[in-house]
Amino acid sequence: MKYEVVMGLEVHVELSTQSKLFCSCSAKFGADPNENVCPACSGMPGMPAVINKRAVELGIAAALVTNSEISAVMTFDKKNYFYPDLPTGYQITQFFAPICQNGWVDIETEAGSKRITLKQIHIEEDAGKLVHDPRTRSTLVDYNRTSVPLVEIVSNPDFRTADEVTAYLDKLRSLLSFAGISDCKMQEGSMRCDVNISVREMGSDILGTRTEIKNMNSIKAIARAIEFESQRHINALETKAEKLVQETRRWDDDNGMSFSMREKEEAADYRYFPNPELMPVFIDEAWIDHVRKTLPEPAHVRFERMTMQLQLPEYDSRIITSSLNLCRIFDAVLGHVSKPKEVVNWIMGDLLSISKTAGVSDDEIDIDCEKFAAVIALVDDKIVNRAVGKKLLLKVYEQGIDPKAYVEENGLAMVSDTRLLEAAVQAVIAENEKSVQEYRGGSQKVFGFLVGQVMKKTAGKADPQSVNELLKKMLS
Amino acid sequence: MLEINGYEAMAMLDLDEAERKQLAMHIEGLKESFSALDSVDTSGILPLVSVPQLQNVLREDVADKMMSRDEILKNAPEQYDGYFQVPGTLD
Amino acid sequence: MDYFVTKYDTNHSGGADCAVLEDSIMKKGSPVTAGSRMLADFISPIDATAVTKLESAGVTILGKMRMDEFGVGGLFPSLETSSCSGAAAAVADGVAAFALCNDYTGAVSLEAAALGLYYIQPTYGTVSRYGLVPAVASMDQIGIICKSLVEGFRALSIISGFDDKDGVMQAEQRLDNDNAQPMEHPEHKLRIALPKNVFSDNFDSISSHLLERLGDVEIVDIELKYSELYAPVMQILCCAEFSNNISRYDGIKFGYRTKEYTSLQELYTKSRTEAFGLEVKLAALMGALVLSQENYTRLYDKAMRIRRLMRDALQFDQCDIIAAPFPCLSRLCGLPAVTMPCGGNALTLMVAPGREDVLNTVLKDRKHI
Numbered sequence: 001m002k003y004e005v006v007m008g009l010e011v012h013v014e015l016s017t018q019s020k021l022f023c024s025c026s027a028k029f030g031a032d033p034n035e036n037v038c039p040a041c042s043g044m045p046g047m048p049a050v051i052n053k054r055a056v057e058l059g060i061a062a063a064l065v066t067n068s069e070i071s072a073v074m075t076f077d078k079k080n081y082f083y084p085d086l087p088t089g090y091q092i093t094q095f096f097a098p099i100c101q102n103g104w105v106d107i108e109t110e111a112g113s114k115r116i117t118l119k120q121i122h123i124e125e126d127a128g129k130l131v132h133d134p135r136t137r138s139t140l141v142d143y144n145r146t147s148v149p150l151v152e153i154v155s156n157p158d159f160r161t162a163d164e165v166t167a168y169l170d171k172l173r174s175l176l177s178f179a180g181i182s183d184c185k186m187q188e189g190s191m192r193c194d195v196n197i198s199v200r201e202m203g204s205d206i207l208g209t210r211t212e213i214k215n216m217n218s219i220k221a222i223a224r225a226i227e228f229e230s231q232r233h234i235n236a237l238e239t240k241a242e243k244l245v246q247e248t249r250r251w252d253d254d255n256g257m258s259f260s261m262r263e264k265e266e267a268a269d270y271r272y273f274p275n276p277e278l279m280p281v282f283i284d285e286a287w288i289d290h291v292r293k294t295l296p297e298p299a300h301v302r303f304e305r306m307t308m309q310l311q312l313p314e315y316d317s318r319i320i321t322s323s324l325n326l327c328r329i330f331d332a333v334l335g336h337v338s339k340p341k342e343v344v345n346w347i348m349g350d351l352l353s354i355s356k357t358a359g360v361s362d363d364e365i366d367i368d369c370e371k372f373a374a375v376i377a378l379v380d381d382k383i384v385n386r387a388v389g390k391k392l393l394l395k396v397y398e399q400g401i402d403p404k405a406y407v408e409e410n411g412l413a414m415v416s417d418t419r420l421l422e423a424a425v426q427a428v429i430a431e432n433e434k435s436v437q438e439y440r441g442g443s444q445k446v447f448g449f450l451v452g453q454v455m456k457k458t459a460g461k462a463d464p465q466s467v468n469e470l471l472k473k474m475l476s
Numbered sequence: 477m478l479e480i481n482g483y484e485a486m487a488m489l490d491l492d493e494a495e496r497k498q499l500a501m502h503i504e505g506l507k508e509s510f511s512a513l514d515s516v517d518t519s520g521i522l523p524l525v526s527v528p529q530l531q532n533v534l535r536e537d538v539a540d541k542m543m544s545r546d547e548i549l550k551n552a553p554e555q556y557d558g559y560f561q562v563p564g565t566l567d
Numbered sequence: 568m569d570y571f572v573t574k575y576d577t578n579h580s581g582g583a584d585c586a587v588l589e590d591s592i593m594k595k596g597s598p599v600t601a602g603s604r605m606l607a608d609f610i611s612p613i614d615a616t617a618v619t620k621l622e623s624a625g626v627t628i629l630g631k632m633r634m635d636e637f638g639v640g641g642l643f644p645s646l647e648t649s650s651c652s653g654a655a656a657a658v659a660d661g662v663a664a665f666a667l668c669n670d671y672t673g674a675v676s677l678e679a680a681a682l683g684l685y686y687i688q689p690t691y692g693t694v695s696r697y698g699l700v701p702a703v704a705s706m707d708q709i710g711i712i713c714k715s716l717v718e719g720f721r722a723l724s725i726i727s728g729f730d731d732k733d734g735v736m737q738a739e740q741r742l743d744n745d746n747a748q749p750m751e752h753p754e755h756k757l758r759i760a761l762p763k764n765v766f767s768d769n770f771d772s773i774s775s776h777l778l779e780r781l782g783d784v785e786i787v788d789i790e791l792k793y794s795e796l797y798a799p800v801m802q803i804l805c806c807a808e809f810s811n812n813i814s815r816y817d818g819i820k821f822g823y824r825t826k827e828y829t830s831l832q833e834l835y836t837k838s839r840t841e842a843f844g845l846e847v848k849l850a851a852l853m854g855a856l857v858l859s860q861e862n863y864t865r866l867y868d869k870a871m872r873i874r875r876l877m878r879d880a881l882q883f884d885q886c887d888i889i890a891a892p893f894p895c896l897s898r899l900c901g902l903p904a905v906t907m908p909c910g911g912n913a914l915t916l917m918v919a920p921g922r923e924d925v926l927n928t929v930l931k932d933r934k935h936i
Contacts (some may be wrong), residue, residue, distance in 0.1 A: 017537050018537050018538060018539040019535075019537050019538060019539040019540075022734075023542075024535065024538060024539060024540045024542065025539065025541070025542070026539040026541065027539065028539075032545070032558060033545075033557075033558040033559050034545045034548055034549065034558055034559065034560070035545050036541075037543070037545070037548045038542040038543050038548070039542075039543070039548075039612045039613060042548055042820050042821075043815040043817075043820055044551070044609075044612060044815070044820070044821060045599075045601070045606075045700040045701055045812075045815065046593050046599075046611070046612070046613060046615070046697070046698050046699060046700060046701070047613065047697065047698075047732070048696050048697060048701075048732070048733045048734045048735070049734050050533055050534075050535045050731070050732065050733075050734040051532055051533075051534050051535060051734060052534075052535055052537050053534035053535060053536060053537065054536070054537030055537070056534070075525075078811055080486070080811060080814060080858070082488050082814065082817060082835055083565075084560075084562045084565060084819055084831065087815065087819070087820055088814065088815045089811075089814025089815050089817060090811055090814055130565060131559065132564060132565070133556070133564075136556070136561075137563075137564045138556070138561050138562065138563055138564050139561070139562050139563065139564050139565045139831070140556055140557070140559035140560070140561055141559055141560040141561070141562060141819065142558075142559055143560075269486060269859050269860050271486065271811075271855065271858035271859060271860075271863075273807060273811070273858050273863070273867060274523070274525040274871075275525075275704075276525050276526045276703075276704040276705035276808055277526075277701075277704040277734065277735065278532060278734060278735060279526065279531060279532045279735055281532060281534075480852060482855075482859075483852045483855040483856050483859070484852065486855035486859065487810060487839075487848075487851040487852050487854070487855045488814070488817070488835045488836055488839050489836060489839055489840050489843070489848055489851060489852070490836035490837065490840050491840065491848070495845070495848070498845075499845070499848060499849055499852060502643070502645060502646065502849055503849070503852060503853060503856065505645060506643075506645075506799075506802060506853060507856070509798075509799050510799050510802075510803065510866055512795065512796055512799055513796060513799060513800070513803075513865075513866070513869050513870065513873060514865075516793070516796070516869075516873055516876065518869060518872035518873060518876070521872040521873075521875055521876060522872065522875060523868055523871030523872050523874075523875065524871050524872070524874040524875035524878060525705065525871060526691075526704070526705040526735075526901075527691045527692070527705065527878075527900065527901030527920075531735070531736075531738055532734060532735060533731055533733065533734050533735065533736060535731070535734075543612065547612065550610065551608075551609055551610060551612075551820065551821030551822070552819075552820055552821060553818060553819075553821075553822075553823075553824035554824070560819055560820055562819055562831055562834060563828065563829070563830050563831045563833075563834055564831070565831055
């Protein structure tokens, strides 16, 4: 029997606002517990909800980058349930009239390209965080994350393979982070994904029993969870050893298994109803246009510009356009050194290796682009060699040095005096008779060694190309 | 007698028998009186959630710290190390 | 009767320029209980905007007054629990010139009228709810109990007006009730609707009292459609919103926590069951009922639609004031109203939203009926 896996995704993405959705507490990740909390977001009575305008605008932006139909009127609704991470006993979400519907995202996999259609995107508030304390067997509650604005992006059941899911999440992450809508960090929980999965016989148009898997905190874990869960469904269909029930399951990545979340099994009645504390929000064309104007050039348009107009390699262009920050750095440096290929090489080869060593993500690289450009110019004008340039860039990144002044102060300019260089080469030839003989005997290997010796004699300040030429000339 | 256990669970209440009996009677009476609504034809009428002519006051996205953690935790029945504390949810 | 729950200045003798607050309105650093055991130890984290405005206008706030638990008892006459508004009693005794109160059910208005007082219900959304313990969001509105409407409308001028800390407010600027000018009716006399269908056999006595009081007015005969549904629609809408609003009281962050519990579930249910009184429990259960999947469409959704019909049936094109023996219509439709004693009965006069000036000019400086 051949089976088909049918999946739909619910992706939660925290919006990149300064403050929370309904109060002015900071929405920043990583504060000490309960430091970003006020009476409103800890459920105390007396503070009416006040909508964060920026959150709505980022919601509109999310609608735009996913080609969704934006509602002229959206409402906020309430979902009722008791849990310690929900201090009011209700979540403010959009149930009856979400911000947008019917969007789509195109993805590429090895199997080709495919359009994933979206049911809707809605804005809602995040819940708090629970920390289990095994020592006291109690649960500790932190409301910093409570009421941080989210969008939930609900797809139709269009996915058939884990590859498609992975490609979709990568694409969403690129679209959303690029437009500044969310930083989409799965590790920090600013991007979370639930997978609805069912399995049916190939060719059937009846959906099988659906389970929802939660708690995957990396794209790789999602792929593993899909693999496990679809196999579990297939086994159940084939062997009938296990009866599939519609339920929510928790993914345990350490053990590579999904577990039933029993407390959610009873179909909860969330008693959704329109939030009488907030009026409908009207979204007119002017507002949408205003948001559209603030969006950066979409990544795929920029990619085309980089590869076609600037003739840059596809691989490099893809890396640069994967991060809005890298695009900004590229643009800023290019403004000073108008050699696109050089700039890309410096970013790809040097800057990214520095940031990687420092453990900094592409979106967080913080470098003075004018000084970065100055380093490139110094190398380009043959004031310093490439190796010194590399060191200068590290100093710019770490200490923000002024490269020009630093070169002068530390005498790093290349040895351009030919007589000095000739003297160094002669000295090396004299000191390394054995190697010289080997070279003359046909060994190319020792040539590199001799170049190194010359560089050493000039304290690394010689132009390696000049050394090459001179050495060859003098050895022949 | 009207079965109200489901509503008790939703409302997070656990009534004793006497109270349950008393309230179930009232709820039954109220529910009956609500059948008066059935006679009104509301087709084509939109729900009125709240009184209209009001507008939302949207807030600019500026973060500001209103209260210290100590002030927030001041009203808490139990707290531990900067957290609110409840019995284990995983037990 | 001791009306005070909290007294701020024990030496103050009270009287003119003094106000009291129903205990659902917050004054920072002092307890706010909303009449519930749940909040017995809760300290207000903020000052209500209305309180801030009163204090900066030089009004002395004497203290917080006893109230029905979350003010919800008024919804269920069948429970026969006697309502007791400390705020109304205090104003009747001359302790304070006026009191602030959130009378979303209308029960306090009737109690005040029985004590010979006025209750001014402002247009919904004109007084900030920042610092008010919420009960029924679509009807929550701070109003004023007063002996003299001059004092009452002066207080309204002080506390009303836009506040960016309340997410939903009328766009208009502060209502200037202090300087309301007498209305001029070049074309017609002031038209007061006395819908016969909502008055019982006391119609004649009320209309004659009203004419005596207001002088040269025209009585208009309109019908208030759907009036037989006011009570059930009020109950459905209020219970739904109320049950949702009180789900914040769970014994975790603040408020009452049961002494003994072994699980989270027990912490929730015992804390809530022990702390809430009978009316609150009834409202919570009714709220769950009307919002449940089983009943949502037939009860809650239906009630919202009928609420629209009720509002649309108001005929302010044919009259300036609608009089009724009950205040709930003004709550359902967000209308400004004055509830007052009238020949031994309570009468509520309602006007179109934002037209407090009509009530003010017609009723101000006149004696009780």
